[in-house]
Amino acid sequence: MLAAPLAPPRSVVVRKAYWARLLPQLAALACITRVPSFVRPLWNPDEGYLAVQARMLAHGGRLYETVVDRKPPLVPWLYEAAFALYGSASLTPVRILAVLAQLATAALLASLARRRWGDTAGRTAGVLYLLVSVGLNPEDAQAATFEVFTLPCAAAAMWCADRRRWGAAGTAVACAFLAKQTGGAVLLPVAHLLHRRGSPPGGVLRLAAGLVVPVLCAALVTDPAGFLFWTVTGSAAYATLTGSELHILLRGLTNTAILAVACAGLIPPVVRMPRPARTGSADLWLWLASSAGAVLLGFHFFGHYFLQLTPPLALLATAALRTLPRERLTAALLTSACCCSLFLTWGLLAPRPELAHAQRLAAAVAQRTTPADRVLFWGIHPETYWLASRTPASRYLTAGLLTNYSGGRNGPQVGEKYAVRGAWPVFRAEMAARAPALVVDDSRGEPYAPDRVPTLRRLLTARYAEVARVDGAVLYARVPER
Incomplete structure (x- = not known):
């Protein structure tokens, strides 16, 4: 007589049930928040630049030689792959990838929050992120461009570091950098976690190898000298405040104000976060600070730069709300949902x-x-x-x-x-x-x-x-x- 198979541990069953409920909800919310992205053939010149690059690459162009831009290669390759599979007449396939990128970011943030603060915090972090992720001018928030594909890589880096998977964390940081240079800012909180948890030297080596190997491979696959020039050394004149200082400053203040409106439900609990709640969240504050530095880098303050602030803001708000009465959590979610509706309406009706x-x-x-x-x-x-x-x-x-x-x-x-x-x-x-x-x-x-x-x-x-x-x-x- 055969013995009955052992039942899976209760923790596994509970974990599967949790994600079976949460992931469809996050997927539905990700689709809703990205609806405006599908109502325009193009949202901004960055999408156009990437589309043209992808066509040139498909017809034999060589990145950093006959096809050039000041950006790393990951997103142009992503566009090229989407065009190869579905044709280059529409950006719909890339827009679908952007929805998946937002869903992946939300799920990773939910997993981070759940591991630290419990099931409710996980749901809160994922939902809050998706609600505030559209809180900018629609041409910045709805476009399928560099920042959208940087964010899941950055969130994955923090997720891996939180679990002491240093090699994978380094690879995720490399992917964030290869999507956009400023994505590499997540290395600071990852390094902080490595230091705080007293990892042996092997952890440092694994993190460094995970970071360096993908970047070197990308350079070798393209043109090493061209890669270095176009992604690092060739933008000195671009990354300066000189010229139209008042105009650029006004843009920075405007986009800060717009994002503040979108985060109206998050900012008050974060600002008033009691000191005990800050314990254990130093890496999140460092993530927010390094993301703010990435926004400042180059002194251009385009709206899509500010997207890098939204993942750490969502996690910090989650950390703050977990210590407050439940009605404060409800108010934060309701406020964020109302602001999200406002931005979605803007995206659907805004002229171009x-x-x-x-x-x-x-x-x-x-x-x-x-x-x-x-x-x-x-x-x-x-x-x-x-x-x-x-x-x-x-x-x-x-x-x-x-x-x-x-x-x-x-x-x-x-x-x-x-x-x-x-x-x-x-x-x-x-x-x-x-x-x-x-x-x-x-x-x-x-x-x-x-x-x-x-x-x-x-x-x-x-x-x-x-x-x-x-x-x-x-x-x-x-x-x-x-």
């Missing part, structure tokens, strides 16, 4: 005039060129290449890389001499080897207009003639050589 302009411009370009023609858009909206389904004539997809016009900077540090180092000789070689059939000047009076950029002005004067205007943008067709 720049998208409409890019669509009209793309239609005009598609009408005047063939799919085999190369086009140069001289502006800061690379999404027009993607909308027009035309191949860029240059690896530099925005005028910002060639003039340092970026982040609203319109002060003295805009012009050819402030371009990415070595960019203009490469650009001139590109124009000589295979001149674009059409050049679109979309500067519309900004300081990077061709009359302020001698090289481009000479090119247009010598080889092109104006053929049309669309919403202030000027289209130049190549004049046949005699």
Whole structure:
């Protein structure tokens, strides 16, 4: 007679039941909070840049050589993979990946909170994070760009470190960095946990190996010198406050205020957190501080930078609320839900005039060129290449890389001499080897207009003639050589 199989331990049954209930709820909330992301073909130029990069990579482009940007390779590769599987005509597959990234972040935060403070805290952390994750301008919160894919990596790093899995924690930090450089800020709280828990030297070595090996592999798979230049050393002119200081400061204050509205249910308990509740949460405060430093880095203060603040804020609010009466938790959740509804409404109803302009411009370009023609858009909206389904004539997809016009900077540090180092000789070689059939000047009076950029002005004067205007943008067709 066979013995009956042993029943699984009660703790395993309870854990499975907990996640069987919580994960579907978090998944539903993640889908709801990302609904606005599916109502626009594009949300911001970063999505357009990534879409164009992915198409160029799919057609034989080489990252950091013929396809360049100041970002690490993970998200461009993600776009490329999504396009390879589902086609490049729509960003819907990438938007679905963004929903999964948000769900993964919420689940990891819930697991962290549950391990430290119990079942209720786990549910609270996951729900609070998803509610505040959309609390910015929709073009920042709903876009499927770098920060959205950085956050699950950062949360995974903290999750692994909390369980003393130092090699995996290092790998997660590396993935956060490879999604966006500032994602590497999570290394500080991870290192703090390593130090606080008195790990033997082997833990330090495992953390270092987990961090260094993936980054080295990414550099070797692309171009090591190009990887180093474009992700670390080549952005000195970009990462400065000089030029339009008041404008940039105003943007920072505005986005801080917007996020504060979204976090209206979280900030009061965090600010009033009693000292006993802070015990054991030093790593979370360090995570919040390092994320704030990441927001400040570069002095641009774009809204999507602020997304890095939301995971540690959700955990700190959870830590604070667990010591307060239950009605305070209910009030925090209700306030956060109301604020979330406000931002979702904004996302569904907000007009996108720049998208409409890019669509009209793309239609005009598609009408005047063939799919085999190369086009140069001289502006800061690379999404027009993607909308027009035309191949860029240059690896530099925005005028910002060639003039340092970026982040609203319109002060003295805009012009050819402030371009990415070595960019203009490469650009001139590109124009000589295979001149674009059409050049679109979309500067519309900004300081990077061709009359302020001698090289481009000479090119247009010598080889092109104006053929049309669309919403202030000027289209130049190549004049046949005699």
